[in-house]
Amino acid sequence: MLTVDDVYKSYGDVEAVRGVSLSLAPGEILGLLGPNGAGKSTLLGMISGLLAPDRGTIELPGAGDPRDPQARRSLGLAPQSLSLYEELTAEENLRFLGTLYGFSGRQLAGRVEYCLELAGLEARKRDRVTTFSGGMKRRLNLACALIHDPPLLLLDEPTVGVDPQTRAHLFDQIERLRDNGKGVIYATHYMEEASRLCRRVAIVDHGRLLALDRVQDLIERYGGQSSVRIVLKQQPPPSLSLPGTWQDGIVSWETDTPLDDLVRLAGGGLEWEEVAIRGPDLETVFLKLTGRSLRDDTEQPAAHGAGG
Amino acid sequence: MIRVWRTATTLATKDLRLLMRDRLALFFVVGIPILYGLFFGAISGAFQSGDASLAIAIVDEDQSPWSKRFVEILKKEPEKNEWRTSMTRREALDACRRGDLVAAIVLPRGFGENAGIFFQEAPTLLVAVDPSRNAEKGLVTGILMQAMGKLAADRLRDQTSMKQSLDESIRRLQSDTSMSLPSRLALIAALKSFRNFFDQLQQTSDENQTEQGPDFEFVHIEQLEIARREKTDALGSPLSNVQTAWDISFPQATIWGILGCATTFAVSLVRERRQGSLLRLQVAPLRPPTIVAGKALACFVSVVAVITMMLVLGMALGMRPRRPLLLIPAMLATAFCFTGIMACIATIGKSEESVSGAAWGANIVMAMFGGGMIPLAFLPSWMQGIGYVDPVRWAILILEGAIWREFTWGEAAVPLAVLSSVGIVALALGGTILRRKL
Ligand SMILES: Nc1ncnc2c1ncn2[C@@H]1O[C@H](COP(=O)(O)OP(=O)(O)OP(=O)(O)O)[C@@H](O)[C@H]1O
Numbered sequence: 001m002l003t004v005d006d007v008y009k010s011y012g013d014v015e016a017v018r019g020v021s022l023s024l025a026p027g028e029i030l031g032l033l034g035p036n037g038a039g040k041s042t043l044l045g046m047i048s049g050l051l052a053p054d055r056g057t058i059e060l061p062g063a064g065d066p067r068d069p070q071a072r073r074s075l076g077l078a079p080q081s082l083s084l085y086e087e088l089t090a091e092e093n094l095r096f097l098g099t100l101y102g103f104s105g106r107q108l109a110g111r112v113e114y115c116l117e118l119a120g121l122e123a124r125k126r127d128r129v130t131t132f133s134g135g136m137k138r139r140l141n142l143a144c145a146l147i148h149d150p151p152l153l154l155l156d157e158p159t160v161g162v163d164p165q166t167r168a169h170l171f172d173q174i175e176r177l178r179d180n181g182k183g184v185i186y187a188t189h190y191m192e193e194a195s196r197l198c199r200r201v202a203i204v205d206h207g208r209l210l211a212l213d214r215v216q217d218l219i220e221r222y223g224g225q226s227s228v229r230i231v232l233k234q235q236p237p238p239s240l241s242l243p244g245t246w247q248d249g250i251v252s253w254e255t256d257t258p259l260d261d262l263v264r265l266a267g268g269g270l271e272w273e274e275v276a277i278r279g280p281d282l283e284t285v286f287l288k289l290t291g292r293s294l295r296d297d298t299e300q301p302a303a304h305g306a307g308g
Numbered sequence: 309m310i311r312v313w314r315t316a317t318t319l320a321t322k323d324l325r326l327l328m329r330d331r332l333a334l335f336f337v338v339g340i341p342i343l344y345g346l347f348f349g350a351i352s353g354a355f356q357s358g359d360a361s362l363a364i365a366i367v368d369e370d371q372s373p374w375s376k377r378f379v380e381i382l383k384k385e386p387e388k389n390e391w392r393t394s395m396t397r398r399e400a401l402d403a404c405r406r407g408d409l410v411a412a413i414v415l416p417r418g419f420g421e422n423a424g425i426f427f428q429e430a431p432t433l434l435v436a437v438d439p440s441r442n443a444e445k446g447l448v449t450g451i452l453m454q455a456m457g458k459l460a461a462d463r464l465r466d467q468t469s470m471k472q473s474l475d476e477s478i479r480r481l482q483s484d485t486s487m488s489l490p491s492r493l494a495l496i497a498a499l500k501s502f503r504n505f506f507d508q509l510q511q512t513s514d515e516n517q518t519e520q521g522p523d524f525e526f527v528h529i530e531q532l533e534i535a536r537r538e539k540t541d542a543l544g545s546p547l548s549n550v551q552t553a554w555d556i557s558f559p560q561a562t563i564w565g566i567l568g569c570a571t572t573f574a575v576s577l578v579r580e581r582r583q584g585s586l587l588r589l590q591v592a593p594l595r596p597p598t599i600v601a602g603k604a605l606a607c608f609v610s611v612v613a614v615i616t617m618m619l620v621l622g623m624a625l626g627m628r629p630r631r632p633l634l635l636i637p638a639m640l641a642t643a644f645c646f647t648g649i650m651a652c653i654a655t656i657g658k659s660e661e662s663v664s665g666a667a668w669g670a671n672i673v674m675a676m677f678g679g680g681m682i683p684l685a686f687l688p689s690w691m692q693g694i695g696y697v698d699p700v701r702w703a704i705l706i707l708e709g710a711i712w713r714e715f716t717w718g719e720a721a722v723p724l725a726v727l728s729s730v731g732i733v734a735l736a737l738g739g740t741i742l743r744r745k746l
Pocket residue numbers: 011014015016034035036037038039040041042043080189
């Protein structure tokens with residue numbers, strides 16, 4: 001439904017997007033994973049017609065060039081920065097946008113109702129946006145993209161500052177939309193989100209598309225070994241050969257066969273208090289592809305409260 | 309086209325709703341003009357003219373030696389004043405009503421007979437003052453009084469020289485032998501009685517000059533109505549076109565509300581960019597011109613609303629617009645003009661601060677030279693000249709034209725044309741730049 005063909009975009013000397021191509025099928029959530037400044041928002045800006053690509057073409061579902069206003073009816077954008085009329089109520093924001101898209105009467109009321117429910121804001125619909133918490137604004141920001149029921153959704157980090165329950169609620173909603181045949185591009189730098197929601201993920205860095213594939217395939221191809229870490233109860237028996245380094249009562253190593261290794265160690269008389277196995281994930285894929293960790297740039301919000 | 313209109317209406321409705329919720333903006337748009345109107349209405353006439361040069365017409369309908377002398381004296385009065393002496397009464401009153409002149413002074417027939425002679429019935433002078441310059445009324449009266457005093461002195465000097473020539477004649481007659489005695493005596497007696505009359509005259513006028521008797525009147529100044537409708541009583545009653553002080557202060561005050569509207573909407577465009585809502589409009593199926601049109605429509609509607617509000621308030625206070633029909637094109641042209649100005653201001657800066665700063669800077673300059681702050685008459689003439697390129701001046705003029713200047717459609721055409729042209733040019737310019745920026 002959406003095809004992006006070899007698009008480029010520069011801001012002066014900064015090449016924000018360099019030759020990205022991708023396509024999206026109806027009923028698919030495509031993850032756009034990359035660190036800060038990777039070019040995710042720039043790419044979404046071009047897909048939504050806000051920016052004209054320097055090179056390359058973009059074709060919207062059944063509609064053509066997003067620079068054509070009518071073609072843009074087929075897409076909904078939830079911008080990365082909150083884009084709301086703060087002095088209007090939640091309901092008024094939605095009604096206004098709905099009217100712009102040509103809805104009226106009962107149809108409009110239905111759409112507004114649906115979006116309020118999706119954002120979980122029915123109870124606060126008559127309150128001005130200024131009185132909302134950050135998470136509530138974020139939810140409304142997402143809901144505003146859905147007011148005209150577009151087949152293509154562009155979500156630019158829609159869960160920033162949202163609490164875990166709300167995040168789960170939003171994920172459910174997004175999955176529901178996918179099940180209804182919507183195509184979704186989901187830009188994020190949280191791999192957990194990408195792996196939870198997306199069938200396919202595009203990894204971008206410095207404006208380039210480094211890989212685009214199903215999550216499982218990416219991990220198989222670039223993920224490498226699992227890492228295992230055990231905390232010992234006592235000194236290991238001297239006869240036992242340890243698979244990794246031993247320091248301060250902790251042994252850690254990397255392997256393709258973590259369970260086999262553990263069985264062998266247990267048979268050799270090793271006792272441990274704790275064991276942690278971490279399989280390869282998008283994080284390791286990203287590390288492999290870019291030589292950098294995603295977490296170097298940004299912290300997971302979940303990590304704040306838990307203290308690591 | 310219908311869709312564009314509908315979309316623009318949707319955008320404008322949203323903007324007006326936002327305006328209603330922005331207390332500070334509302335204060336600028338509604339509060340300031342009301343305060344201004346009430347304040348200046350209440351203190352109207354409290355101004356004193358400084359260095360202003362006044363344009364005044366003198367119409368000499370008497371054309372007698374003494375009326376001509378009076379005109380000469382007037383013209384030598386504060387020389388900076390601009391005296392026009394070639395107008396008819398009708399022309400002078402019209403010019404005054406249009407605001408081209410501060411005052412018109414009419415010397416009616418018969419003025420020269422008694423002018424400057426004491427103890428005669430005071431001559432009548434007819435004076436019309438532009439009601440918006442009521443402050444200068446006292447000034448004009450002062451000038452007239454002073455001139456009248458000089459005329460009286462001239463006439464007095466004239467009497468003295470006549471007395472001398474009478475004395476001289478009497479002396480000659482007494483020694484003249486060529487005339488028969490009876491006729492000589494009769495002539496001398498007549499001359500002497502003349503001489504006595506002058507003596508008496510001088511005596512009483514001397515007394516008067518020292519005592520300033522309470523019922524003495526140098527000149528009787530009657531206010532002349534500058535209303536268009538002809539009066540059977542040409543001397544006019546002291547009824548003026550301006551019925552209340554609000555007639556003057558409200559058009560001026562309305563300007564501040566209009567400038568407030570233009571600023572508010574110029575700033576709101578930048579605000580939409582800052583708060584990101586512009587992004588939503590850009591992603592929506594709208595063309596950039598439609599977005600600009602939405603803003604323009606909101607500005608236009610709010611200007612019309614402010615003018616209406618000020619009119620209603622003024623009328624509640626006793627203001628009675630004399631050309632109610634003219635108010636409609638006046639409102640529309642003014643709203644159109646300042647909508648264009650809004651579009652231009654919106655292009656100035658990138659932040660709300662820079663746009664509102666620039667806007668209020670521009671507003672103050674426009675208001676200053678256009679008579680929105682101090683009546684034009686108080687400004688030096690070079691500044692008044694600048695006013696001709698100032699939309700504020702034309703907006704005030706057309707509003708006054710409808711409220712009390714009683715503009716004909718012909719007279720209204722110029723300000724209406726100026727306002728509309730400024731609106732077209734500014735909207736084209738500002739709109740083009742904005743569209744590119746979107
Ligand atoms: N308006 C702009 N003017 C100049 N440079 C820009 C502009 N917008 C983005 N850039 C640059 O383009 C590059 C890509 O930015 P972009 O916002 O697309 O990244 P992103 O992947 O969305 O990052 P983030 O995760 O932080 O949102 C960055 O180097 C950024 O500095």
